[in-house]
Amino acid sequence: MRNTVRIAAGLLFGVVAxxxxxxxxxxxxxxxxxxxxxxxxxxxxxxxxxKQRVTMPxxxxxxxxxxxxxxxxxxWTVKDGVIHCDxxxxxxxxxxxxxANFELMVDWKIEKNGDSGLYIRGQPQIQIWDSENTPGARGxxxxxxxxxxxxxxxxxxxKIPLKKADKPVGEWNTFHITVIGEEVxxxxxxxxxxxxxxxxNYFDKGxxxxxxxxxxxQFHGDxxxxxxxxxKELP
Numbered sequence: 331m332r333n334t335v336r337i338a339a340g341l342l343f344g345v346v347a348x349x350x351x352x353x354x355x356x357x358x359x360x361x362x363x364x365x366x367x368x369x370x371x372x373x374x375x376x377x378x379x380x381k382q383r384v385t386m387p388x389x390x391x392x393x394x395x396x397x398x399x400x401x402x403x404x405x406w407t408v409k410d411g412v413i414h415c416d417x418x419x420x421x422x423x424x425x426x427x428x429x430a431n432f433e434l435m436v437d438w439k440i441e442k443n444g445d446s447g448l449y450i451r452g453q454p455q456i457q458i459w460d461s462e463n464t465p466g467a468r469g470x471x472x473x474x475x476x477x478x479x480x481x482x483x484x485x486x487x488x489k490i491p492l493k494k495a496d497k498p499v500g501e502w503n504t505f506h507i508t509v510i511g512e513e514v515x516x517x518x519x520x521x522x523x524x525x526x527x528x529x530x531n532y533f534d535k536g537x538x539x540x541x542x543x544x545x546x547x548q549f550h551g552d553x554x555x556x557x558x559x560x561x562k563e564l565p
Contacts, residue, residue, distance in 0.1 A: 371423070
């Protein structure tokens with residue numbers, strides 16, 4: 331009888347242990363794949379911008395990216411399934427792989443006065459900020475919120491989100507972003523904030539967007555948190 335109990339207990343412990351091993355693994359929505367494995371920064375690197383990719387000699391780019399990645403890994407760390415930037419180092423974090431058309435889901439969090447963004451195809455940016463307090467928001471309605479295509483030209487309707495859908499500073503927010511051609515649609519916490527806005531080419535102004543480019547988590551000198559980063563590539 332004791333042996334039976336011991337065997338049953340051992341089997342139960344094994345099931346619990348296996349469950350624990352997989353508890354922190356990303357669980358993407360249907361048809362999405364993780365861009366962040368929840369454990370380390372595999373698939374990510376220190377950023378090189380789209381202009382540097384064109385103007386910097388190819389033989390220098392590899393060393394440049396290695397040096398940027400080394401700095402990034404000192405200030406962008408992973409704990410408990412979350413990417414955290416300590417607000418130092420001056421280097422953004424971008425995917426090693428380039429992407430064209432896609433749907434992207436990502437959770438993010440900032441502190442008071444926090445400022446960041448998501449680069450799409452290497453272009454700035456889908457804005458993340460505390461618009462009520464951030465000094466960079468001068469001249470912008472404090473209720474403008476996050477999600478706008480902030481580096482589009484002044485007067486562009488997609489520059490400012492349709493509504494403020496941010497949760498209070500310090501809480502997690504969720505972007506659902508769709509990119510098709512040059513058009514970007516952004517939902518923040520389930521609310522439509524940009525409807526098929528045309529993302530401007532920041533590094534070659536007036537020209538069409540590159541057909542593909544990296545996705546980037548922007549460093550802006552503030553502590554940042556990101557998790558649950560999933561992508562579905564579209565034709």
